[in-house]
Amino acid sequence: MSRLYLGIDGGQSSTKALIAKESGRIIGHGRAGPCNHVRTCQGRAKFFEAVSGSVNAACNQAGIDASTVTFAAVCLGFSGGPEDKEAHSRELIRSTKYKITHDAEIALSGATAGQPGIITIAGTGSMVFGRNAAKKTARAGGWGYVFGDEGGAFDLTRRALRAALQFEEGWGRPTVLRAVLLESTGARDANDLLHRFYTP
Known part of the structure; x- marks a missing residue:
């Protein structure tokens, strides 16, 4: 069987999962509810529900058994940053390689194909994130509704x-x-x- 790759975009509005083959062909999409901060009230339960729900939906579309599949690599971008989400993600998803970051970085990579650029996210929250040719990054915002998220x-x-x-x-x-x-x-x-x- 072809090596499979999983990407997850976990935001405060929804969580989306995508499964692709080594060729880059996308074979499954999944969507679930918001992927809240793990340390908020019921945050851990909602995190598990959102991640497992989106991954299961993507696996169903791809004709894959979510309970047995092991991905060659997984990239997960979460609103609010990685926090302690890596450990929680490893409980839900089997993979030989994990990359966990914030949702702005994966949005920028998707928009620019890894090239330098700046992206503005204005969803439930807000954040601006940029990366230059030397791979140096900078951010503004994304501190959550208590301390920031102006314009979200x-x-x-x-x-x-x-x-x-x-x-x-x-x-x-x-x-x-x-x-x-x-x-x-x-x-x-x-x-x-x-x-x-x-x-x-």
Whole structure:
């Protein structure tokens, strides 16, 4: 059987897995839920669910038994960086070679085919990552929703909610965001709106 290679892109919005043959031909795609930070509440369980779900789906499409396959190499790019995800990944995926990094590096490599460049990620979070001809890298952002992620979906939603609630209280600038948020979520009022956001 041809040597098989696995790539995983684990972000805060979704997790995608791709299986390719040694020739480079892609034989399986898989997608699952978000690959959250391992150390957050239920993070480890969600990590296992996202990685195993995406890999199993890719294996099913490729006609491979996920419980027995050993990959020639695996590259995993995760939102928030490797942390302790390598050990967890080894529990789920058998391979003779592992490369674990952050999702910005794999996005840049995919966009530039390994050449120098800069990429901006604006998903649930945000990050800018670049690599020059000497292979030196630099980053800005990607520190998570508590400390950064400016311009990401979480940050923009939080800013919109703050503006709407400040207007609701009578001390914020006039804004249509209150009406837009109520209509888009189906909430009756500001209290109902907050309840919807805080309910898992």
